[in-house]
Amino acid sequence: MLNSEYIDGLNEKQREAVLYLDGPILIVAGAGSGKTKVLTSRIAHIINNSKAYENQILAVTFTNKAAKEMQDRVGKILKKKAIGLSWLGTFHSISAKFLRRHAQAVGLNYNFTIIDQDDQSRLIKNICKSENIDIKKISPKYILSIIDKWKNKGWYPEDVILKKKRNFRKRIS
Numbered sequence: 001m002l003n004s005e006y007i008d009g010l011n012e013k014q015r016e017a018v019l020y021l022d023g024p025i026l027i028v029a030g031a032g033s034g035k036t037k038v039l040t041s042r043i044a045h046i047i048n049n050s051k052a053y054e055n056q057i058l059a060v061t062f063t064n065k066a067a068k069e070m071q072d073r074v075g076k077i078l079k080k081k082a083i084g085l086s087w088l089g090t091f092h093s094i095s096a097k098f099l100r101r102h103a104q105a106v107g108l109n110y111n112f113t114i115i116d117q118d119d120q121s122r123l124i125k126n127i128c129k130s131e132n133i134d135i136k137k138i139s140p141k142y143i144l145s146i147i148d149k150w151k152n153k154g155w156y157p158e159d160v161i162l163k164k165k166r167n168f169r170k171r172i173s
């Protein structure tokens with residue numbers, strides 16, 4: 001082991017979680033009780049013990065701030081400034097990275113763009129204009145919420161066309 005100072009600063013339960021490297025563990029603990037300390041120490045311990053390379057560790061956080069904090073804390077434990085935890089990030093950033101890497105597997109181009117809410121709204125307004133849809137009768141916000149529902153169901157544009165056609169047929173038959 002290169003350095004194990006990080007283990008000395010842990011309490012008994014934390015140490016148990018950090019030292020257990022033979023499978024998954026679930027940590028349930030209150031606010032400010034040392035969860036991140038366990039996670040960052042465990043990541044450092046996995047690297048220190050050559051159980052995985054830095055780029056083989058997946059760590060998902062809720063915010064960018066938390067991802068940055070974890071990166072810094074693992075770096076501090078390992079006494080390394082730049083560590084290559086390339087799969088430490090938010091749910092969104094990691095998912096986008098996965099998608100870009102394996103874009104072709106889901107029929108996307110690797111250089112796809114993710115548009116923000118303002119751009120989405122602008123795009124819908126432009127489509128409505130070119131399709132002569134009155135946005136006073138059906139608002140872009142409402143259209144976006146419907147598209148969001150379809151996306152959450154995992155529907156692709158062709159599924160929407162098919163399913164909506166079927167529903168329409170059912171309604172008129």
Ligand SMILES: Nc1ncnc2c1ncn2[C@@H]1O[C@H](COP(=O)(O)OP(=O)(O)OP(=O)(O)O)[C@@H](O)[C@H]1O
Pocket residue numbers: 009010011014029030031032033034035036037038
């Ligand atoms: N065993 C310990 N001994 C001394 N200090 C500790 C210990 N465990 C955690 N701390 C300190 O307590 C503070 C909170 O720890 P940490 O950020 O790991 O908690 P957390 O459970 O992730 O908090 P949050 O709920 O805010 O995410 C930090 O300053 C950390 O260094």
Ligand SMILES: [Mg+2]
Pocket residue numbers: 035036037
């Ligand atoms: Mg935390």
